Amino acid sequence: MRSEASGDFVSAIRSYEKAAQISHSANLHGNLANLYFKMEDYGRSILNYRKALFLDPSNRDFSANLAFASEIAGIETNNQLTNGYFGxxxxxxxxxxxxxxxxxxxxxxxxxxxxxxxxxxxxxxxxxxxxxxxxxxxxxxxxxxxxxxxSREIIALADMTKDQNQSGEIALRRFAGANSSSNTTVKAGESLFLDENQDGTLKSHESQSGEHWYLLRTRDSRKKGWVVENEIGWIVRQPN
Structure with a gap:
């Protein structure tokens, strides 16, 4: 891609994201992950490496790059699901x-x-x-x-509309609303899991402004809170 070769990573990412809305491939998400890593957007880099590995679990390059991106981002991988013998x-x-x-x-x-x-x-x-x-x-x-x-695992993402100089941590809020105080925070790139109601539906809320919020927790349930939709990315599919 010309924009990628010329160093215009923003245009290259935009083109790859448009392609990803039409079809998915391991190489496509691997390229996206590499570009986001160069842009120091480690959350979206980790998300796309996970998507690439979901499509091509035996790819050692993707596994090594995911481990490196997680290390750079300061992410503990024990909360991530692995695709081993019992994955x-x-x-x-x-x-x-x-x-x-x-x-x-x-x-x-x-x-x-x-x-x-x-x-x-x-x-x-x-x-x-x-x-x-x-x-x-x-x-x-x-x-x-x-x-x-x-199917319930998501990756925490930094809000792209915020100043890049701000903290890259994502707040897990007590209630579904931007004005709600936070229980705790997680780093961009951390794995979280969508919480469910007793009937199996996702615990979600739509605010008056049209924002969609989801109740999330870490795998060990030590951290829990509400996160707005644009601060998460799912690996397999968007929940209904």
Whole structure:
């Protein structure tokens, strides 16, 4: 892109953001993340690296760049969801593996039973099968829980309309309103999770001025508060 090559990062970001509204790709979000990093907008850089990794989980460059951007921004990564063996991306594998192991084992034992094998002579086989079934079911449930968490994970973003010399921290407010005092603050780039009502809907509020507010918390629930929509960015999709 000419604007990127000439050093006009603002125009390049604008062009990439327009493209991202039409379609998504790992390289597109990776390029956006690199540009935001050069602009020292670490929150949006981290957000786009997370989007790129969601689309291409095995990309080591994106993983390394995300770790570096998080370090520069002073973000603790223990609140971020990872896409390892039990991450959200592994749920499909475990959802197939668990029932396959169960039914295959059951068929094997049924075959051995009709062949009049004495199971007492092979206790390790039954123990291994049961242990594998329990482990795979646990992995399936864990990956499903992480999949659900990912759908509710957002990244805190600095308000682009504010003076860049101001603090890059985002206030978690006691109530849904700009005049409300803050419970605490988080840094741009930190992971937060959308809170829910008992019926599964998001805890949100629309102010008289038309601003949308969401109730958010950190993964360990130590920090909680209301944040306006333009100070957050979701990784998977915009919540309804």
């Amino acid at each position: 959200s991306g592994s749920h499909f594998f475990w959802a197939i593996f668990a029932p396959t192991i169960f039914w295959c084992g059951l068929l094997v034992f049924a075959f051995l039973f009709f062949r009049r094998w004495v199971f007492v002579r092979f206790p390790w086989l039954a123990i291994l099968w049961i242990a594998t079934c329990v482990f795979s079911i646990w992995a399936m449930k864990t990956s499903r829980a992480n999949q659900f968490l990912l």
